[in-house]
Amino acid sequence: MADPAEKDPCPAAAADKGPRAATAPAATAAGRAPELPLDEAGARRLVRDSLFWGVRGEERELAGAVVEARPGVRLERGQRTVVAIGAFDGLHLGHRALVAAAAADARRRGVPCVAVTFDPDPAEVLGAPAPNERLLSCADRARGLLALGADAVVRFRFDAALAATGIEEFVRDRLCAIAAPVSVHVGTNFSFGRGGEGTPSSLAGLGRAYGFEVLPHDLVPSGGSPISATRVRGLLAAGSLEEANVLLGRCHFVRGVVEHGRGEGRAFGFPTANVVSDPLDALPREGVYACYLVSGASAWPAATNVGAPPTFSAPKPAFMEANLIGFSGNLYGRSVRVVFVRRLRDSRRFDSTDELRRVVLGNIEWVQRNLGGSGLEV
Ligand SMILES: Cc1cc2nc3c(=O)[nH]c(=O)nc-3n(C[C@H](O)[C@H](O)[C@H](O)COP(=O)(O)O)c2cc1C
């Protein structure tokens, strides 16, 4: 049976002209769809927002934790603060709302807003580290938390000792020892301490003893159910990139390193950068995507195949092939970030290289029309 993608190698482009255009949800910081095609300013904004661009804290050790603070902010032991706590993987719209509420409370009280988090993610320590699950590295979470309004981020090393810490010990010896909160903001589903036994109400009880108020927040919903990192992971794994991006309030991105490929792409008319990522990082479901590939301060629109190309042998895990628009040269060995804007189609096996070339060139043309025809400085 004919594959519709063969007749129209750019099915998403056709959809853009129809009713989907008004709601097509590639994300912006406000969780709305950007209008496609993007002009250069729109492309720059999308990349910057997605990567929490331009924020860099100063890192130092404080009482066994890593503290990263905005320039000009210095957190001292015992200093009063407003705190938001959690793992914050993905920094989705629920996390954003929580941090915004904590930042507003901190401004009212005239104290710094501190996000308290853990490194590595407790989920990676308590269970076996699961492949394809991590939405953001801990360093990117810290950068994002600063971008979203925290003045400082405290990262407690999450190890077996911390996992075995009781709730009062955590509050007394860790939280109050570094952040000395006036108030603590958490979602209503927050849990902490040995076996996850702590709840917002047990935290509130400890708050009365240790001198802070606890503000539990209803979970921000979307489509009738709470937004969570787990839900975003499920959407990415199912290929629902656009919905995942809406819940994230930005476009999902994955870090990787450019390695040598088979070199056949050049002969087909579309050289590709082969990007290998950490197996723990959440790649969206195998398929073809419209992306930006970012290296240093430069970004190029890119048509990207995620997963081993089914037409060829040598399957590789955690693997992307990106055809960069407006790029010449090579990026071998460079660390890059791939920002996923739109899913275009499933990857498939082609019977001939002519057919493969025709369909892939159609995808490249779609990206050119919608994300831009050349590289840009971010
Ligand atoms: C946008 C894009 C879409 C692709 N789609 C498919 C596909 O559906 N099926 C497939 O087997 N390979 C697909 N490929 C992979 C190409 O076959 C691959 O890039 C080519 O073999 C070049 O690889 P090389 O440069 O490592 O030799 C796609 C590549 C790109 C860039």
Ligand SMILES: Nc1ncnc2c1ncn2[C@@H]1O[C@H](COP(=O)(O)OP(=O)(O)OP(=O)(O)O)[C@@H](O)[C@H]1O
């Ligand atoms: N939808 C939401 N709205 C408001 N706060 C939230 C929401 N989801 C989580 N939180 C709160 O944000 C903080 C960080 O949460 P956490 O890292 O557990 O996120 P999560 O999305 O629930 O993750 P996972 O799905 O991996 O369990 C916690 O205080 C949590 O209660």
